[in-house]
Amino acid sequence: MPTTSHSGDVPARSKRADALRNQQTLLAAAAAVFVTSGVDAPIREIAARAGVGMGTIYRHFPTRADLVIAVYRHQVEACAEAGPSLLASADSPLAALRQWVDLFVDFLVTKHGLANALQSDSSGFDALHTYFLDRLVPVCAQLLDAAVNAGEIRPGTHAYELMRGIGNLCIGRDSDSRYDPRRLVELLLQGLQRPQSS
Amino acid sequence: MPTTSHSGDVPARSKRADALRNQQTLLAAAAAVFVTSGVDAPIREIAARAGVGMGTIYRHFPTRADLVIAVYRHQVEACAEAGPSLLASADSPLAALRQWVDLFVDFLVTKHGLANALQSDSSGFDALHTYFLDRLVPVCAQLLDAAVNAGEIRPGTHAYELMRGIGNLCIGRDSDSRYDPRRLVELLLQGLQRPQSS
DNA sequence: GGACAAGCGGAACACTGCTCCGTATAGTTA
DNA sequence: TAACTATACGGAGCAGTGTTCCGCTTGTCC
Numbered sequence: 001m002p003t004t005s006h007s008g009d010v011p012a013r014s015k016r017a018d019a020l021r022n023q024q025t026l027l028a029a030a031a032a033v034f035v036t037s038g039v040d041a042p043i044r045e046i047a048a049r050a051g052v053g054m055g056t057i058y059r060h061f062p063t064r065a066d067l068v069i070a071v072y073r074h075q076v077e078a079c080a081e082a083g084p085s086l087l088a089s090a091d092s093p094l095a096a097l098r099q100w101v102d103l104f105v106d107f108l109v110t111k112h113g114l115a116n117a118l119q120s121d122s123s124g125f126d127a128l129h130t131y132f133l134d135r136l137v138p139v140c141a142q143l144l145d146a147a148v149n150a151g152e153i154r155p156g157t158h159a160y161e162l163m164r165g166i167g168n169l170c171i172g173r174d175s176d177s178r179y180d181p182r183r184l185v186e187l188l189l190q191g192l193q194r195p196q197s198s
Numbered sequence: 199m200p201t202t203s204h205s206g207d208v209p210a211r212s213k214r215a216d217a218l219r220n221q222q223t224l225l226a227a228a229a230a231v232f233v234t235s236g237v238d239a240p241i242r243e244i245a246a247r248a249g250v251g252m253g254t255i256y257r258h259f260p261t262r263a264d265l266v267i268a269v270y271r272h273q274v275e276a277c278a279e280a281g282p283s284l285l286a287s288a289d290s291p292l293a294a295l296r297q298w299v300d301l302f303v304d305f306l307v308t309k310h311g312l313a314n315a316l317q318s319d320s321s322g323f324d325a326l327h328t329y330f331l332d333r334l335v336p337v338c339a340q341l342l343d344a345a346v347n348a349g350e351i352r353p354g355t356h357a358y359e360l361m362r363g364i365g366n367l368c369i370g371r372d373s374d375s376r377y378d379p380r381r382l383v384e385l386l387l388q389g390l391q392r393p394q395s396s
Numbered sequence: 397g398g399a400c401a402a403g404c405g406g407a408a409c410a411c412t413g414c415t416c417c418g419t420a421t422a423g424t425t426a
Numbered sequence: 427t428a429a430c431t432a433t434a435c436g437g438a439g440c441a442g443t444g445t446t447c448c449g450c451t452t453g454t455c456c
Contacts, residue, residue, distance in 0.1 A: 254434075
């Protein structure tokens with residue numbers, strides 16, 4: 001199995017030195033631009049910021065999703081790893097799930113437009129969608145299962161659906177004081193809890 | 199107060215006959231195109247379908263949101279009017295709320311991309327956002343209040359937030375069998391119910 | 397140093413939103 | 427009916443963006 005190396009992080013060997021340098025430059029530039037202009041920023045803007053041509057971007061990151069993934073990989077990884085450790089440290093599986101979801105929401109709402117991109121049907125964000133889900137759904141599923149087994153929440157909810165729902169709730173203008181994604185996510189979690197002695 | 203007439207429905211008088219005809223033609227064409235290509239369909243496509251120039255579209259509907267509003271006005275109106283009548287006919291305020299939300303979700307999921315447009319921060323969808331909210335939030339608020347007063351749900355949730363949350367949950371590729379917006383909306387409503395004798 | 401593959405840059409093309417203005421015509425008046 | 431004018435129409439054209447492609451540059455290896 002040829003460990004495809006996923007075009008990010010510690011880069012594959014046997015590339016030319018300038019290519020490696022450019023890849024890092026691009027990641028830094030993209031990260032900076034994403035902060036100010038969101039993940040939908042024009043490719044030209046990122047290229048200009050990095051001082052490279054557009055061809056260079058497309059060579060390193062064939063789709064925008066590839067670039068986004070590379071930029072945020074560390075954080076996604078951290079979120080994924082937090083799952084099991086929260087499960088071990090928290091008071092209960094439900095508490096762990098709650099904290100984990102909080103982490104996930106944090107991540108989404110601080111990255112301008114990321115939640116949008118995660119759900120957008122058209123455009124080439126499929127890879128992003130896939131990556132996020134592949135990496136985080138199993139983690140979420142583990143937390144969910146644990147909470148179900150502990151009898152804290154009702155069974156029947158799939159991690160995939162829950163995560164997409166949470167992602168969706170985090171979409172929107174982040175400067176609208178009347179809309180706080182966290183409150184709704186909390187409502188969703190409340191709904192998940194099995195009706196106490198109904 | 200000069201009843202701005204909102205560029206839809208029974209059109210304002212004192213326009214040329216051909217203009218009126220074109221307006222109707224455009225509405226029909228847009229409705230048809232929205233079904234197949236979603237509310238993000240290229241303006242050119244709608245113009246071609248209607249057999250008019252692009253200038254004509256922009257004259258009648260200065261922004262895309264105006265066009266969308268005009269096309270769906272009847273249905274939004276129907277949804278708004280359903281609120282009070284459900285409240286009168288349903289078994290309980292909560293039941294009424296539930297049915298109304300169902301109606302709302304129906305509307306959103308059958309209009310390809312509408313839910314997306316409703317939340318999109320950029321682009322000129324502001325008018326759409328405003329129109330929907332102005333028209334439907336009061337209705338939702340009435341249902342919500344009634345349910346709170348009946349002691350069926352906990353107080354503290356704002357209609358605006360709830361509606362945006364529901365709208366958000368309805369975003370997404372409508373052909374993903376693993377994601378059913380209705381299930382999540384139901385979860386949200388569950389979360390709304392006051393904890394039974396906790 | 398020289399050869400050549402790897403990499404680079406950005407012009408060019410495609411697609412879209414939106415504007416602007418010359419042309420056509422509905423409705424009016426004589 | 428014929429002329430006239432306000433109204434409306436059409437679509438060329440501009441601007442912004444994604445994406446490709448190819449001639450030129452440069453790192454690497456001998």
